[in-house]
Amino acid sequence: MALIITLLWQYLGIACLAGISVMLLIMPFPVHFVKRILKHLKRRSSNSFHT
Numbered sequence: 001m002a003l004i005i006t007l008l009w010q011y012l013g014i015a016c017l018a019g020i021s022v023m024l025l026i027m028p029f030p031v032h033f034v035k036r037i038l039k040h041l042k043r044r045s046s047n048s049f050h051t
Contacts, residue, residue, distance in 0.1 A: 005020065
């Protein structure tokens with residue numbers, strides 16, 4: 001990871017920090033949605049009748 005950041009720094013300069021910070025800010029959102037979906041599925045499966 002450090003190598004990738006170093007190479008990006010050489011090519012893009014300070015702009016690479018903006019890209020890295022955006023990626024770090026976006027990372028928690030998929031985790032939040034997966035937790036929400038799993039919670040919904042668990043609630044849905046506990047409410048269904050098994051025949």
